[in-house]
Amino acid sequence: MDHNIPDPSVRRLSAYLRQLERLAGEGTRHVSSRQLAGYIKAGDAQVRRDLALFGQFGRRGVGYEVDDLINVLRTILGTRQRQWPVVVVGAGEICHALLTYRGFRQRGFDVVAAFDIDPKKIGRTIGGVDVLPMEDCAPVIQRLEVRLAILAVPADAADETARRLCECGIEGILNFATTGLEVPEGVFVSEADITSHLEQLSFRLTSHRP
Amino acid sequence: MDHNIPDPSVRRLSAYLRQLERLAGEGTRHVSSRQLAGYIKAGDAQVRRDLALFGQFGRRGVGYEVDDLINVLRTILGTRQRQWPVVVVGAGEICHALLTYRGFRQRGFDVVAAFDIDPKKIGRTIGGVDVLPMEDCAPVIQRLEVRLAILAVPADAADETARRLCECGIEGILNFATTGLEVPEGVFVSEADITSHLEQLSFRLTSHRP
Numbered sequence: 001m002d003h004n005i006p007d008p009s010v011r012r013l014s015a016y017l018r019q020l021e022r023l024a025g026e027g028t029r030h031v032s033s034r035q036l037a038g039y040i041k042a043g044d045a046q047v048r049r050d051l052a053l054f055g056q057f058g059r060r061g062v063g064y065e066v067d068d069l070i071n072v073l074r075t076i077l078g079t080r081q082r083q084w085p086v087v088v089v090g091a092g093e094i095c096h097a098l099l100t101y102r103g104f105r106q107r108g109f110d111v112v113a114a115f116d117i118d119p120k121k122i123g124r125t126i127g128g129v130d131v132l133p134m135e136d137c138a139p140v141i142q143r144l145e146v147r148l149a150i151l152a153v154p155a156d157a158a159d160e161t162a163r164r165l166c167e168c169g170i171e172g173i174l175n176f177a178t179t180g181l182e183v184p185e186g187v188f189v190s191e192a193d194i195t196s197h198l199e200q201l202s203f204r205l206t207s208h209r210p
Numbered sequence: 211m212d213h214n215i216p217d218p219s220v221r222r223l224s225a226y227l228r229q230l231e232r233l234a235g236e237g238t239r240h241v242s243s244r245q246l247a248g249y250i251k252a253g254d255a256q257v258r259r260d261l262a263l264f265g266q267f268g269r270r271g272v273g274y275e276v277d278d279l280i281n282v283l284r285t286i287l288g289t290r291q292r293q294w295p296v297v298v299v300g301a302g303e304i305c306h307a308l309l310t311y312r313g314f315r316q317r318g319f320d321v322v323a324a325f326d327i328d329p330k331k332i333g334r335t336i337g338g339v340d341v342l343p344m345e346d347c348a349p350v351i352q353r354l355e356v357r358l359a360i361l362a363v364p365a366d367a368a369d370e371t372a373r374r375l376c377e378c379g380i381e382g383i384l385n386f387a388t389t390g391l392e393v394p395e396g397v398f399v400s401e402a403d404i405t406s407h408l409e410q411l412s413f414r415l416t417s418h419r420p
Contacts, residue, residue: 078416093307172411196224201382206288
């Protein structure tokens with residue numbers, strides 16, 4: 001599989017998968033590239049191009065089998081073959097929201113532990129997940145072979161915490177800190193900063209009314 | 211201003227702004243396109259192309275003035291001219307995390323109210339923001355001229371709630387629901403689904419080790 005696939009294509013794969021899961025839940029068995037395109041406001045040629053990066057799926061005139069395409073996309077995204085254990089660092093409000101959300105597990109992600117430096121937070125259990133001291137981070141990550149971490153610490157602690165996680169073997173960081181991260185080569189960062197999401201929208205509303 | 215700017219470019223503008231704000235906080239006054247590129251792991255030609263969409267900034271051999279470029283980017287993203295009032299719909303854990311986070315206001319966004327249908331949540335105050343009944347949504351949005359909403363309701367209520375928000379005049383929705391939204395033409399959606407962020411990472415870790 002080519003690792004030069006651009007981020008926007010990967011993001012669309014997730015968006016297709018969300019729509020297909022929704023269609024499957026409604027009992028729909030077939031979908032056309034035009035329908036899939038409509039849900040995410042792209043062209044149907046875009047959908048076909050995105051999927052063609054990975055093989056030949058769907059049949060002319062019939063479209064895609066919903067269940068098949070769900071399996072294909074999960075295989076591509078890496079969530080069909082395995083559950084990914086995930087740690088959360090920083091046991092504040094975002095962590096709380098994440099741990100009480102039950103949807104991760106059915107989508108292939110399993111939060112196995114949370115870490116914090118605050119003695120008042122350590123020892124608590126949130127949504128069935130224990131909050132452990134930061135010192136336990138390395139042994140837990142190594143024992144459970146964790147490769148993904150969610151970073152939910154204040155901005156001024158983000159770089160230092162990310163460095164520590166990478167030293168423990170973390171290879172992918174979902175960053176909720178409101179600052180860009182500097183990470184070693186080979187470590188991937190996905191930015192979840194909410195302000196940036198809002199800026200996407202304010203840009204669209206501003207640029208449409210110059 | 212051109213409204214055909216693609217989403218990935220706009221996302222990079224936000225990323226540049228985050229880095230510049232960080233540099234400004236550290237007292238840095240000048241930055242090159244190469245330095246800016248390094249922070250977000252893009253090429254320096256990419257940075258220059260993204261900025262050239264909006265005008266001529268920076269000087270050859272000197273680079274960009276950090277404070278100037280912050281102002282330019284905020285102007286482009288629409289957060290320099292004004293504060294954007296924002297409503298949150300769904301007063302659960304995500305709402306809680308959003309309302310206790312104080313960083314929005316300094317970045318141009320001001321959460322003015324939260325709404326829920328649950329009588330146990332209505333009447334509470336979270337982070338200084340009142341949780342109001344859904345019936346108050348339309349009058350509040352109209353009175354305060356709110357154009358942006360954060361949708362944090364369960365997946366099965368997302369479409370209906372989004373439809374209602376658009377009827378009230380909302381033009382941009384930040385969607386935390388784990389489902390794609392169908393919205394009228396002219397309404398913008400930014401997807402904040404956390405599972406999709408994790409899938410970006412699992413894809414990268416999977417495709418690098420086929």
